[in-house]
Amino acid sequence: MHEPRPHPTGWIEVVVGPMYSGKTEELIRRLRRAQIARQRVEIFKPAIDVRYGADHLVSHSESRIPSQLVATANDILPLAGEAQVIGIDEGQFLGPDLPKVADRLAEDGKRVIVAGLDQDYRGQPFEPMPQLLAIAEYITKTLAICVVCGAPASRTQRTRPEHGRVVVGGAGLYEARCRRCHTIPDETPAGSGAGGSTPGQNATETA
Ligand SMILES: [Zn+2]
Numbered sequence: 001m002h003e004p005r006p007h008p009t010g011w012i013e014v015v016v017g018p019m020y021s022g023k024t025e026e027l028i029r030r031l032r033r034a035q036i037a038r039q040r041v042e043i044f045k046p047a048i049d050v051r052y053g054a055d056h057l058v059s060h061s062e063s064r065i066p067s068q069l070v071a072t073a074n075d076i077l078p079l080a081g082e083a084q085v086i087g088i089d090e091g092q093f094l095g096p097d098l099p100k101v102a103d104r105l106a107e108d109g110k111r112v113i114v115a116g117l118d119q120d121y122r123g124q125p126f127e128p129m130p131q132l133l134a135i136a137e138y139i140t141k142t143l144a145i146c147v148v149c150g151a152p153a154s155r156t157q158r159t160r161p162e163h164g165r166v167v168v169g170g171a172g173l174y175e176a177r178c179r180r181c182h183t184i185p186d187e188t189p190a191g192s193g194a195g196g197s198t199p200g201q202n203a204t205e206t207a
Pocket residue numbers: 146147148149150151177178179180181182
């Protein structure tokens with residue numbers, strides 16, 4: 001995996017993949033390196049995801065780094081200040097303005113690093129990550145290992161029926177699977193939350 005070289009203008013880096021592929025760990029690794037170089041770093045994550053505490057990014061392997069909670073991508077702009085590096089985790093929960101906000105920050109000369117899910121539990125592109133990938137300078141896809149067959153896993157399997165696209169949960173509700181072992185859970189079609197819903201419109205629950 002290559003590291004971007006120092007550059008006089010800003011840019012956007014995106015780290016995407018399924019759950020348990022090490023996205024947050026990779027984000028924390030890049031942010032730490034910037035901090036070691038004494039760059040000013042500001043880190044944000046969506047208020048929806050407080051699984052491991054509100055004031056830190058924490059990876060599944062327990063790496064952690066202090067962060068601020070924001071409701072949507074637009075909340076990041078006034079908080080970015082003089083930061084040279086902006087880290088954003090769980091980008092898929094920050095709403096449709098995330099690409100625009102990341103673009104604005106990069107135009108301001110900042111290095112913007114966003115991690116998030118590229119697909120939802122059905123294997124469909126998870127907005128606004130596709131739009132963000134389109135405008136990013138650097139893209140890293142992380143893969144997990146399929147818990148069923150051991151192949152490289154690009155998808156997130158929901159292991160029990162829940163309504164809606166946004167159901168925050170950790171171990172137990174989701175697992176990584178390859179495209180052959182991934183299945184879409186049976187859902188009652190009457191549920192209004194299934195299908196074309198957008199992040200933030202559904203009730204969420206924490207596992
Ligand atoms: Zn598999």
